[in-house]
Amino acid sequence: MSPNRDPLNVVIVGGSLSGLMCGIALKHAGHTVTIFEKHGNERQSHMAGVCLGPDAEAFLALHDVHDKIFHHRSHKVQALKDDERTQVFVKARRDVTNWDTLYFRLRSCFDGYVSSYYPSPPHLRDSDGIVTYEHEKEVLSIERWGDSDKMDLSVLDRRTGESAHRKADLLVGADGPDSFVRAKYLPDVGRRYVGYIAWRGTVPELEVSEETRQLLESSVTIYMMHRQHCIMYIIPGVDGALEPDSRLINFLWYTNESSEALEDIMVDGFDGHRHHNIVPAGRVREDVWRARLEHARIAPLPRPFLEVIQKIRSPFIQVITDVRSPQAAFEDGRVLLVGDALSLYRPHTAFSATQAAFHALMVEDFVGGKISLQRWEENILRYSDLHSSQSILFSSFYQCSMVAVLLAGFRYFIAVLIGLGRGGLVRSAC
Numbered sequence: 001m002s003p004n005r006d007p008l009n010v011v012i013v014g015g016s017l018s019g020l021m022c023g024i025a026l027k028h029a030g031h032t033v034t035i036f037e038k039h040g041n042e043r044q045s046h047m048a049g050v051c052l053g054p055d056a057e058a059f060l061a062l063h064d065v066h067d068k069i070f071h072h073r074s075h076k077v078q079a080l081k082d083d084e085r086t087q088v089f090v091k092a093r094r095d096v097t098n099w100d101t102l103y104f105r106l107r108s109c110f111d112g113y114v115s116s117y118y119p120s121p122p123h124l125r126d127s128d129g130i131v132t133y134e135h136e137k138e139v140l141s142i143e144r145w146g147d148s149d150k151m152d153l154s155v156l157d158r159r160t161g162e163s164a165h166r167k168a169d170l171l172v173g174a175d176g177p178d179s180f181v182r183a184k185y186l187p188d189v190g191r192r193y194v195g196y197i198a199w200r201g202t203v204p205e206l207e208v209s210e211e212t213r214q215l216l217e218s219s220v221t222i223y224m225m226h227r228q229h230c231i232m233y234i235i236p237g238v239d240g241a242l243e244p245d246s247r248l249i250n251f252l253w254y255t256n257e258s259s260e261a262l263e264d265i266m267v268d269g270f271d272g273h274r275h276h277n278i279v280p281a282g283r284v285r286e287d288v289w290r291a292r293l294e295h296a297r298i299a300p301l302p303r304p305f306l307e308v309i310q311k312i313r314s315p316f317i318q319v320i321t322d323v324r325s326p327q328a329a330f331e332d333g334r335v336l337l338v339g340d341a342l343s344l345y346r347p348h349t350a351f352s353a354t355q356a357a358f359h360a361l362m363v364e365d366f367v368g369g370k371i372s373l374q375r376w377e378e379n380i381l382r383y384s385d386l387h388s389s390q391s392i393l394f395s396s397f398y399q400c401s402m403v404a405v406l407l408a409g410f411r412y413f414i415a416v417l418i419g420l421g422r423g424g425l426v427r428s429a430c
């Protein structure tokens with residue numbers, strides 16, 4: 001795609017964090033943007049933390065039209081010992097919000113969507129492009145439109161069952177780890193199970209003891225066991241509330257599980273069907289959760305972790321998977337892959353939202369003619385390689401043998417060297 005001065009007609013497949021960030025950046029650059037999202041406007045998150053790293057901060061500094069603080073700030077990651085002493089792992093700022101709060105904020109910035117989180121639509125900028133968020137619309141196929149420069153999409157309206165064709169100058173695949181767009185071009189690249197799962201849930205901060213609240217107030221806290229670990233931290237509560245009597249404690253316990261064990265753990269508590277990536281809150285079988293609580297007592301988890309896990313009312317289970325696409329641009333740059341559709345990292349570096357922001361800023365630079373397609377793809381793939389190998393290193397450290405840690409460390413070291421050799425690892429240096 002050549003440097004473009006005229007507004008483009010951009011279609012984004014997927015209206016979650018990545019799609020919205022790309023949409024906002026392109027709207028602010030004056031382009032016409034349509035997002036197709038196969039689910040409804042009011043989504044239910046996993047009510048888990050979403051960490052805002054450096055690229056997310058850079059994105060928000062440029063494109064956020066709200067100024068209300070919407071994250072809880074931790075100042076360190078600490079390990080809790082068996083005797084309940086703490087040891088600081090790393091002193092670093094971590095701003096954590098939750099998915100709903102970020103999603104509704106981005107919706108407000110994109111199409112002025114009114115929610116209980118952001119009840120007043122923001123003002124439009126004169127230079128803003130026209131945007132539409134079409135929910136319950138599933139993209140079923142994408143093709144090059146004859147010999148033209150355009151892409152042709154077939155879109156199903158899930159409410160009426162009718163399909164329609166739409167044209168786009170640029171198509172952005174922001175359709176998540178099971179990406180339909182990626183599968184069209186790279187059918188052999190898919191999500192894979194990496195050997196462990198997370199037992200998770202949230203508890204209102206008000207319901208736990210003063211000691212536990214103090215432990216978590218400004219720290220992400222980890223408890224390490226042999227090839228498993230638990231982690232807890234504070235996230236905003238309902239409607240993004242940040243007051244201490246409204247916030248939630250986010251709890252996760254990562255355990256290695258064989259594929260055979262998953263066949264049992266992932267069975268739905270109501271209808272008995274086998275979930276693949278998540279057993280949602282309210283669907284975990286009672287006997288499965290009781291057994292987990294028993295493991296917690298026998299281990300035993302240290303008092304604060306035991307206290308929180310016992311108070312989880314609606315646990316859910318997440319299978320940890322990853323995927324990394326070796327290619328990010330298709331159809332001579334008319335189709336771009338972003339977000340988890342390009343790279344799904346392991347969760348320990350909390351980098352997905354940050355990656356989404358980096359991709360949005362890079363798409364903005366490419367569409368605005370600041371970088372070539374080749375440079376765009378190089379930057380995207382280098383970032384993906386670096387952060388995916390970093391997340392594998394962390395995951396090996398927590399869940400695997402020392403040999404696996406050394407191998408992952410070596411791979412990460414190479415990715416850093418390549419990144420430095422090719423001119424920087426952050427957007428400002430790309």
Ligand SMILES: Cc1cc2nc3c(=O)[nH]c(=O)nc-3n(C[C@H](O)[C@H](O)[C@H](O)COP(=O)(O)OP(=O)(O)OC[C@H]3O[C@@H](n4cnc5c(N)ncnc54)[C@H](O)[C@@H]3O)c2cc1C
Nearest residue numbers: 014016017018038045046048099138139175176339340352
């Ligand atoms: C409802 C929801 C809740 C989440 N909650 C959390 C959370 O609490 N904590 C956390 O860390 N991460 C959460 N995530 C994941 C998080 O959004 C991602 O890890 C990351 O931030 C990057 O998002 P993404 O937009 O690339 O991918 P995703 O968030 O996976 O979004 C992909 C979107 O594409 C849509 N889509 C897929 N195929 C099509 C199609 N053919 N046509 C139209 N639309 C399509 C999906 O419905 C989805 O909304 C959640 C994701 C979703 C969708």
